[in-house]
Amino acid sequence: MPYDPSAFPPFAVTVDLVVLTVRRHSLCALAVRRGESPFQGRWALPGGFVRADEDLAQAAARELAEETGLSVHDPAAPAQDNGAHLEQLATYGDPGRDPRMRVVSVAHLALAPDLPAPRAGGDASNARWAPVEELLRQDDYGRDGEPVAPLAFDHARILSDGVERARSKIEYSSLATAFCPPEFTVGELRRVYEAVWGVALDPRNFHRKVTGTPGFLVPTGGTTTRQGGRPAQLFRAGGATLLNPPMLRPEV
Amino acid sequence: MPYDPSAFPPFAVTVDLVVLTVRRHSLCALAVRRGESPFQGRWALPGGFVRADEDLAQAAARELAEETGLSVHDPAAPAQDNGAHLEQLATYGDPGRDPRMRVVSVAHLALAPDLPAPRAGGDASNARWAPVEELLRQDDYGRDGEPVAPLAFDHARILSDGVERARSKIEYSSLATAFCPPEFTVGELRRVYEAVWGVALDPRNFHRKVTGTPGFLVPTGGTTTRQGGRPAQLFRAGGATLLNPPMLRPEV
């Protein structure tokens, strides 16, 4: 028995992406410039319609690949490919959040290692990594003097929620390693925490904590001096996903 | 300029509710019996279509009121009305999760104090509080010998995610008080933790922890003996929403 389509209002469903990475000691998000109305010319989060035969997670992974070329890290195959972490964030469906029609957007959060350069359909000027505090600042100007209008739609809210999720989740999970290349040093991992939280951490206590948590880090045997100073051991992310006890975020 | 509706596939958007409460020392969820196909006669989570002019949170609050009579606790007016806690849980949109059509369901989690009796459109036999482990058990029989088929659609997955959210969230927030009446004792709060986590907690250490955390509990001055034994102090939930350091869930 077919269902009566007049019994419910039709919605458009999209996925929007909060793609975070750490560049030059600051937490950055991927923003794309809108080519069409509404909010034409303004920066927005990448996203698009969910297709008829597509899962929500599939749609998010497809959009992520289209915008960045990143593949999604398979949770079943831990920590070897160069893929990103992807998880559902929240869903935004206020009537009027899109002036054209009723749109429900399922936002996703992606965490990626530092990437060479963004690409949005091949046009680099229409996509960029921007520090999140710059994207969330109201009525201000970016580094190049270009006015940084608030993000289109309710994307400032979505970005803010995504950043908050990332900040809290690296406390009790090993997710911070998703910001690192496959092999990394303790200091590089610490700088990830410092950039995401916006605080300074004691290198000695941090080193003790992460190397003392079983399953968090696995030494690869190699060393590197790419950060300068004394050579540092290289590690891979271990199998542990939950940190117990958690990493403590300093007060305020 | 109107938008081209042929550019995207139409979806139906619903809200489904995981309504949790603690009854007789066990964590229970609200289930309603389906009156129509598909899954006719099977138990499901309460829910319904989002209306054209309605916010997602509004739709969830409306469904909650329709099913239980509960109003939603206003986060701005802390802890005085008898309302429930309501928050968005996650969104489920697999193609084929509803055989009739493409439906995206925005699941919400509600936590409520123990209630007299459920009501589903006035028909009590079509709604009940069931222990979650009973609803999540496959191929088994309930207390009354009635077969407890798995929940309809993907609702077992949704319920499982909601329970997991509640279990982890009472660790680091004061959310467990949402399961309690406006005034409650430390022992009653402890029994909430024990029911949700399914563990036994040391009453002395629990008492020290909750009374020693600033802003968690506010004594009302009254006492009660409704649990038997020595009279216990009555408390209200304090203003603090985050518990730092968190309540520790015992190992395994």
Add this chain to the structure above:
DNA sequence: ATCATAGTCGTCTCCCTGACGATAAACACT
């Protein structure tokens, strides 16, 4: 050679937690 930089190992103290003894105040029996 000296300095700056980053990494790594230790130490000390404080606080929180788990384990558990002891006392207090109600009720239900006899």
Add this chain to the structure above:
DNA sequence: AGTGTTTATCGTCAGGGAGACGACTATGAT
């Protein structure tokens, strides 16, 4: 009235983890 049971509440003690910070190591830059 006394005794047992139940629940609440206070105290004590040992161990683990975190913050603060000293000390030493191994590179490259000047």
